[in-house]
Amino acid sequence: QVQLVESGGGKVQAGGSLTLSCAASGRTFSRDAMGWFRQAPGKDREFVAAISWSGGSTAYSDSVKGRFTIYRDNAKNTVYLQMHSLKPEDTAVYYCAASTDWVPTGQYEYRYWGQGTQVTVSS
Secondary structure, three states, X not given: OOEEXXXXXXXXXXXXXXXXXXXXXXXXHHHOEEEEEEEOOOOOOEEEEEEOOOOOOEEEOOXXXXXXXXXXXXXXXXXXXXXXXXXXXXXXXXXXXXXXXXXXXXXXXXXXXXXXXXXEXXX
């Protein structure tokens, strides 16, 4: 089993940067695909980014591609989401999730979820 805890959220002005961290516990982490999702008020939860267990494959939503980078350090049991050029529409609660299969955008395929961390981008 895997437990996930996100951190690094906060308030930032448009154009700024933040890096989110997701610390995982559980011996299966190194073989789990990891994803980041977000949910803004009044909107459905949406896919942001994902990375395979080896880090060799990544996927991004069109809205964040070129601005966000997902990476992982299996030795530290941690996955990161580096965010640059933040926009007000990036404001949301960000969740990390773990899956035993590589279905990057399929949120229902992720079995484990963190509690979320708030990111607020002001104009």
